[in-house]
Amino acid sequence: MRYVNCAAADRLLLAALxxxxxxxxxxxxxxxxxxxGEHGVFWVAAGLAGAASDHQRRGAWLRAMALVxxxxxxxxxxxxAVRxxxxQLPCGEPLVRTPAGHSFPSSHAAAAAAAAVAYGAxxxxxxxIAPPIAAAMCVSRLVVGVHYPTDVAAGAALGGLAARLGARWSLAGSGPEPVRRVRTRGRHD
Incomplete structure (x- = not known):
């Protein structure tokens, strides 16, 4: 059985992208x-746009934005914490500058995945709209050369999980209450 070296696979995939x-x-x-996607600005703006245009679910949009x-x-x-x-790629400098020198996990991927889950709900x-833009943003971090694939995968997992865990809170009051049937004893008309 042949084992895959995760660090080597990380470098190979990053170099290809x-x-x-x-x-x-x-x-x-x-x-x-x-x-x-820097500092989640795009996704916060998307949440504000959703809140401004969807009056019935304004609160849900704002809570979803808070999850992002x-x-x-x-x-x-x-x-x-991880640091x-x-x-450092042999093919040259990254295509963008980064405000911090650490890469794990990708904050772009965390915000993007959280937005895909929270806004998608x-x-x-x-x-x-949100999932394809989120996926493209995640891949962009590899193309510009500032993250390893495992950074992006971990960021996306963190963001998706955070949004999923907060989904019930985010969606609270997002629309009309469902009609509930109440069982009663006695006559059925």
């Missing part, structure tokens, strides 16, 4: 997604 960044249009898209922010903050705390250095538009 980073190589995609040599194509100008891919590099530009990856840079744009990385900049938009919480996932981002949790990843930042974990990143400071894994960012990748708010209706069809969220389910159609």
């Amino acid at each position: 980073r190589d995609c960044g040599r194509q100008p249009h891919i590099a530009a898209a990856a840079r744009a997604l990385s900049h938009a 922010a919480a996932a981002h903050l949790a990843s930042m705390g974990l990143k400071r 894994r250095p960012r990748p 708010l209706g069809p538009a969220g389910r159609r």
Whole structure:
């Protein structure tokens, strides 16, 4: 049986995706997604836009946005505890600068996955729009060369779990109460 060295697989996958960044249009898209996701700004803006446009579920949008922010903050705390250095690639400098020198877990991925889960729970538009943008943002962190795949996977798992655990709170009061049937004893009309 052959065992896979996780660190080697991490480096190989990162090098392959980073190589995609040599194509100008891919590099530009990856840079744009990385900049938009800095400190969860894109996802907070999306939550505010949802709250502004969906009056019936405004509170749910704001609570979902709070889950996204919480996932981002949790990843930042974990990143400071783990202190894994960012990748050093032989293919050159990363395509973007980063505010911190640590990479595990990816805070971009944590916020993106939390948004995909939390905003996706708010209706069809969220389910159609948030997951593909979140996936693209996660991949962008590899293309720009600032995270290992395991950083992104851990960040996405953290964000998705945080949003899933907070789903009941987030959705509280997000629409009309369901009609409940009450059983009574006696006559049935």
